[in-house]
Amino acid sequence: MTLSRRDFVRLTAGTGAAAALAQLGRTAAVAAPSGSYRAMVGIFLYGGNDGWNMVVPTDDRHATYQAARGAVALPRNTLTPLTNASYALHPAMAALRPVWDEGALSLVLNTGTLFAPLTKATYLSRPDLRPSNLMSHSDEQAHWQGLRARDSASDGFMGRMADRMPGGRLPPLISLSGSTLALIGKTAVPLVLPASGLPGRAGYSARDTAKNLATALLADSEGGPVMDGVKTTLRDTFEQADLANSVLSGGNSVARHFVDANGRALTSDIAAQLLGTAKMIEARGTLGHSRQTFLLSMATFDHHANQVAGSPIAGDHANQLGALADAMAAFHRAMKALGVGANVTTFTMSDFGRTYASNAQNGTDHAWGNNHLVMGGDVAKGGIFGTYPDPVLGGADDITNEGRFIPGIAQEEYLGAIARWHGVSNADLPYVFPNWQTWSTAGRGPLPLFR
Template identity: 60%
Template structure:
């Protein structure tokens, strides 16, 4: 028999048996609050998105923006204007203009990782109040996804929501971006889907009858004891989930028609668009899956642009290409949700490691910074609303903890993500579990952003 120890290890990892053992300690599920279908879709922009070029002031602050940004400043005449707002989007994000006009797009200004409320003075004098290892990709990704700014993160806020939610046969927590920290719960496991192709059994080889028989035998675990029996049942459930998901992913669906470039009619092929297409398909199948709440994690990489962020024409370049793909994908996703009649039941939001320095560098790029701007999308939002305050554009000023435009965030992740979690149905009782630092941001006049109508 050629079912080796390595094959066995790969098989166990693929089936999620470790997560299955965690289910032994699971407490009774708490149903999500609220009524009607709701889904939250987090889009993590890996590398540190330059939110200062994604959202640009168009009033008197534009002059300060242009002067301080230097090599990476966008021409005002090229910006994607947003009716009724003193801000515009990057020129590459024009597909989102119609979503704004519909009242289904909002802006969140200068949000980021915070352990406690800070001023520049307290930042300089109280290192014990700062998030640990600021400007580190891995640490700030963990801070955003785990929401513990000064201690280690071993699980994420989406996973913790799943811990306290009902548990249908096919998980309602679904990642298209792999097993990132955000989707790891203490007692729950996500369904992880590829952006292309279908799910298959790890270690299962066509034509290898001995190996396959061993896998099938283990999945029954007859007479192997309690732990093996529990593990085998979870593996069998994972196979069933894969079959269910594959049926949804390969079926003919009307949502596919919306994932095209509205100008050229060409099919969208970026990875972020493929992920959001699959999210739309899983939302379409919510009834057959038994989901009245769904949580999705989507990713787009490539935002660590220390050089060549812009070309000679600053409206073009690496960052423009990324934001263009993102805007087309989000716009297509919104159109698909409208076709399904659930645009008011889905909230999509961006996250990223950190923002970039306001001052462009000599390589036409930007460096690691802190606070940044974000997008939130959904028909349940307050229409055409800007949340938060834009920092003073003077380098080295009251909002800049350095001299290059590393802006101290004014909105904590808990105030931003917490508003979405509460809308999603997380109860006040469960919020401290989902967001361990919740009490810090619900006292002293602080609280969740008023994102929703």
């Protein structure tokens, strides 16, 4: 996914906390369904996660699944079953079983990029209705983050949401996974932070350092209101950086939840990102945030080879899903301990799904529709949304003979439900989702993901 120089400058401006200045004083155009705090936490699984092995049918479809998937198929007796459901999670994701039993985890089946509703017949006969450049990493990442299925995107859905969000002492749009298209708004600037906190500065005084820097930079100037404003901006920037650093450097009360089933501290990158997110949520009062939007990520899920190793339940994909599940479960425990379990929703995104059929290298190739997870205390208990595709290779939902399934749910129906829960008003949904009209009429609309 390519960012323009202008977009790169806008995003990197947020890394030093100067972005906070652009957010101060922003008025709220966001609805408040309950008048309470809300946070949405998106985790982008870069490379194209194999959602067909993340969520597996356990009924009669499992035989077809196993025959079609070949070497990467997970035996039924190894799966993590979900109570009162005909689906299971990957064996490595056992940490999320208690979250499901609690009623705080939902499945979204076969969702992906769509410009308009498609069947296999219309896909074949109407190329003008297909999303552009399907199954390309950069294009599909842009489709998910910019939500323009047939046009290039210069801004992202999280950035556009932030355009309509109230501010605080720091921007409420926060990334702990770098700068990317999803964060770009028309006016909003995100705060981009490392998960472990900003570099410390021993003996540092925000006001004195800003004053000295400003004095050095402006030594030859005549001063005046403009130069005084520059000095104020420099001072405020350092103070905002100190605030973010103090938040991310603390948070011991949430850190204790980030352990595995044996009590060992979680050390994965996604665990660090979710721990940083938990700390920012814990500090929401100090930061002045009634709404927070977070973007996190994992890489790389592009398993053309060696998706499994030795056995179907081992290998790179199992390791990644295990790290994801452990970190998500720990984050959920932390949110409950903070008393905001029902106020925080975590959800997954990815470039695209993988082919249902495996290849000769024990891997899978680029495809289209995919399965995703939504977690939080306010999600529908035992929720399973969408329809699992016809698993027959070359069948009614497969545009090739390798299991590239046409999505049954558009990204707008999936992400739009979360945005509306988060507080985006009905009037602002077409602004956040440029193709909203297509997915909010003729019987379509946001999924009923929440209670």
